[in-house]
Amino acid sequence: MAADPEIWIAIAGMALVAYACRAGGYWAMGFVRMTPRLEAGLAAMPSALVAAILARTLASAGPVEIGGVAAAFLVARYAGGDFAGMIAGIAAVAVLRNLGI
Amino acid sequence: MDEAKAAQSAAFTWGGVRKGAAAGGAMAANAAVYGVIFGALAAQAGFDLLVAAAMSALVYAGGAQVASLQIWASPIPLAAVWATSFAVNARYILQSASLRPWLRGSPPARTYASLFTLSDAGWAMSLHRWRSERPDAGFLFGTGVVQYLPWVGGTAAGHVLGNRIGSPESWGLDFIFPAFFAAMAAVMWKRRSELGPIVAGGGAALIAERFLAGHWSLVVGGLAGSLVGVIAHGRRP
Numbered sequence: 001m002a003a004d005p006e007i008w009i010a011i012a013g014m015a016l017v018a019y020a021c022r023a024g025g026y027w028a029m030g031f032v033r034m035t036p037r038l039e040a041g042l043a044a045m046p047s048a049l050v051a052a053i054l055a056r057t058l059a060s061a062g063p064v065e066i067g068g069v070a071a072a073f074l075v076a077r078y079a080g081g082d083f084a085g086m087i088a089g090i091a092a093v094a095v096l097r098n099l100g101i
Numbered sequence: 102m103d104e105a106k107a108a109q110s111a112a113f114t115w116g117g118v119r120k121g122a123a124a125g126g127a128m129a130a131n132a133a134v135y136g137v138i139f140g141a142l143a144a145q146a147g148f149d150l151l152v153a154a155a156m157s158a159l160v161y162a163g164g165a166q167v168a169s170l171q172i173w174a175s176p177i178p179l180a181a182v183w184a185t186s187f188a189v190n191a192r193y194i195l196q197s198a199s200l201r202p203w204l205r206g207s208p209p210a211r212t213y214a215s216l217f218t219l220s221d222a223g224w225a226m227s228l229h230r231w232r233s234e235r236p237d238a239g240f241l242f243g244t245g246v247v248q249y250l251p252w253v254g255g256t257a258a259g260h261v262l263g264n265r266i267g268s269p270e271s272w273g274l275d276f277i278f279p280a281f282f283a284a285m286a287a288v289m290w291k292r293r294s295e296l297g298p299i300v301a302g303g304g305a306a307l308i309a310e311r312f313l314a315g316h317w318s319l320v321v322g323g324l325a326g327s328l329v330g331v332i333a334h335g336r337r338p
Contacts, residue, residue, distance in 0.1 A: 052306035076283070083127060098271060
């Protein structure tokens with residue numbers, strides 16, 4: 001397949017599209033006058049996007065994954081911070097799966 | 102956004118790169134695991150080792166790459182492959198837009214180079230970090246680089262190992278990404294004013310998921326949350 005130049009055209013196009021997305025939002029915002037209103041919209045986005053990612057995870061989750069999300073959230077919030085929470089979530093999922101749940 | 106921090110000029114420092122790399126260490130393990138999985142899938146799809154590794158090195162977008170394998174055929178459906186890349190990566194348009202107010206004053210060439218390595222986790226970690234420290238594009242770059250190398254290396258390893266790898270599921274290694282975002286939500290969601298965007302973002306994503314393929318539901322969720330932020334801003338005295 002490496003001999004086929006078409007595959008390199010395909011990959012180059014995918015790479016261009018991916019970089020255009022990664023840089024495009026930042027670039028476009030350079031042409032917009034930053035108003036407090038627009039800044040409020042941009043500032044609200046991270047929490048909403050994280051909520052969207054989690055909602056997608058939970059929508060397809062079974063009891064094990066829900067337990068993992070809960071463990072990660074609770075440990076990060078009330079015990080050891082984000083890194084400890086992440087480890088707790090992974091460990092919870094590993095333990096629950098090995099228990100056959 | 103904390104106005105005091107936004108007024109402060111951003112930078113790109115190598116100290117920031119180091120900090121970002123250190124903070125992204127756990128996500129490096131995630132990138133390696135997914136790299137191995139993608140490498141094995143690419144081998145099954147008939148990709149050469151060089152092609153698989155080059156794709157990971159140039160595109161650096163796991164979701165888009167795995168999705169493209171599903172529709173790969175001979176001849177290659179170029180338009181569909183590129184459209185898939187756009188559908189899965191469109192959320193980065195929102196993420197990079199949200200970085201703009203923070204990175205005022207950061208040197209453009211280095212900032213645009215850093216954006217090549219933009220990742221979901223690096224983006225979330227950077228925004229969280231910049232709430233308490235001077236915004237530094239180097240931090241974002243560090244979080245990206247530390248995932249980039251294991252991603253490309255993992256792809257090559259997965260291609261060579263093929264299906265001889267065990268199941269990462271029993272170790273919970275497929276859960277690194279969800280666990281990261283659950284923990285991130287726990288440290289990010291602190292203010293009451295964020296409740297509206299959170300509910301709007303999650304709700305809109307769930308509704309959009311019923312109608313839209315790919316990662317469009319994330320884009321819809323992010324935009325819905327932004328809209329709520331704009332409306333709430335207008336109501337504040």
